[in-house]
Amino acid sequence: MKICGIVCEYNPFHNGHVYHIQKTREITNCELLLCVMSGNAVQRGEFAIADKWTRAKAAIEAGCDLVIELPYPYVVQRGDRFAHGALRILALAGVQELVFGSESNDLHLLQQMAKDLEKRSTVTQKDISYAKALENTLNDKLSSNDMLGVFYIQEAKQYGIIPHTLQRTNQYHDVSLHSSIASATAIRKAYLEHRSIQDYTPMKTDSFHEHTWNDYYSYLQMFLATADNKHLASFFLMDEGIENLFKRQIQHPTFDDFLSACISKRYTRTKIQRTLLHLLTQTTKAEINALAPISYLRPLAFNAKGQAYLRTLSKQGITIASRFKDIPMPYRQLEMRSTIAYAYPFDAAKRQHILQRERLSAEVL
Structure with a gap:
């Protein structure tokens, strides 16, 4: 077969x-x-x-x-x-x-x-x-x-x-809905802006939800403000002192402002988001290193x-x-x-x- x-x-x-x-x-x-x-x-x-x-x-x-x-x-x-x-x-x-x-x-x-x-x-x-x-x-x-x-x-x-x-x-990053085949990025953006996406996906939109980083930002602010650097550095992908950057920028009022302040030639949007996701799930470097x-x-x-x-x-x-x-x-x-x-x-x-x-x-x- x-x-x-x-x-x-x-x-x-x-x-x-x-x-x-x-x-x-x-x-x-x-x-x-x-x-x-x-x-x-x-x-x-x-x-x-x-x-x-x-x-x-x-x-x-x-x-x-x-x-x-x-x-x-x-x-x-x-x-x-x-x-x-x-x-x-x-x-x-x-x-x-x-x-x-x-x-x-x-x-x-x-x-x-x-x-x-x-x-x-x-x-x-x-x-x-x-x-x-x-x-x-x-x-x-x-x-x-x-x-x-x-x-x-x-x-x-x-x-x-x-x-x-x-x-x-x-x-991949095209955000326009100009043909019957649009990128996932464009479809997500249109959905979050409450525009119709029914011509671009066979999925029913009642299964979608506005699930964004803003939902987690207040928790992240509390966690980053109260955790010491040694503890933060134990989490997976928390490398090169990025925890110091997060602590400096966590005072921003919105997640988008925080993210914009953290993005640089060294740290891309995806690198930052992945690192924060592992912080949310409490994924440690020791756990990843020990995985079979x-x-x-x-x-x-x-x-x-x-x-x-x-x-x-x-x-x-x-x-x-x-x-x-x-x-x-x-x-x-x-x-x-x-x-x-x-x-x-x-x-x-x-x-x-x-x-x-x-x-x-x-x-x-």
Whole structure:
């Protein structure tokens, strides 16, 4: 059986993702399509506009067979670690080919960049962000998906997974709604501005919510003002003295003002948001350093074909974490804390529902 994979966030699931699914099946002629998807948190360092179960269901309804969750510690990470976790899961699931969106749609170029990157021992450079250091290392400015593509290619190589590119129909950060396929950024922006998005996503907007960093800012102000620097420095991604910067700027009245004051050549918006998200979930460096490699698959949604394939994988000795308690304890603890943080802005009844849903199994769709 030919198994193909997609790495995604679906924040939210939209018409461009439907196109990606259709073209992936066309390009690979696969018999089963599997997605590795971020959970309630996403890589840009914030919470998704709709919960993971709803987004996974939308993917199945659009033509995927199986959606597997990318564990929280690999979601809220820079691109190379995000790709490392995602490709590890694809390999565990027996995926043979991967199709990813690309601004350049030049697989040969991205493969060459992946080879060039392998020759460098590090891309870290003082006083600039990792993304900028990567561009300097490769002597090229990469768009968001091409940069991720380089990391996907690096990781895919070690597992023998064949990569394919698909031309993106818009730019990742495009905020305009000028065609039937709009970026997730544009759709989120339009939703928060109470504009209609029904032409751009098959998802029902009653599953969306205005879940922003403003909901957490008063808590962050209190925490950063009262915690000592040694304690703050124990949290994951709290490096290079960034806790001092946070403490200096936390007096700003709004999160947007705080964020603007913190952004620099060294600290990008996403770096800051990821760091703060790990602070919210109390993720420590010690916890991340002690994590064993991913050894399980947690299904979020599947159809009958996906369910049958999960049984096949289980017979092959792959751990299928169908129940929350089947997830290895260190990962389970981090996943639950991320769910608690995600549920924080809702009323008591909704929070309880979200926490209860986390402990339930996925259902066949």
